[in-house]
Amino acid sequence: MPPRTTYRPQLPATWFWDWQLRARCRSTDLDVFFPRNDEARGDRLRREQVAKQICLDCPVQRDCRDYAIASGEA
Template identity: 45%
Template sequence: MKSTTKPLLDAWQWQMRASCRGLDSAVFFTPHGERGRARKRREEAARAICRSCPVSTACGSFATASGQYYGVWGGRTEAERRVERGVPRPR
């Protein structure tokens, strides 16, 4: 019987080509208490990295499929993914 599962390495291979590989994850995830302009600047810095990334589509798809609630993935912020999922903004 032939297996229909893919080797785990194949499923994650896109990460090897990610522009963010080896960078400080603090660029992509909100530190406690970050708000306003500081948050916008950090998110824009993350999005700039994602714009030049050859695997941003795969990254964004992974974030959506796995329900990543935090961070910038594939150039999309937490708020943007929340809207895509139809989840109301937290108060």
């Protein structure tokens, strides 16, 4: 079986940063989006709910998702 490859679209270099200027999370502590190693289940659920609310109406949601995929974000 051939090795699995990761999809990485060819995008202009400026795309990786320009969209971030319009992101709703721009002034948010990024810890909201990433779990801690010792995070309890209840804390994780609350943190994820806050993150989802921030992202819900974000004008660059698609760009953010595409960037996360292209850059190998966990």
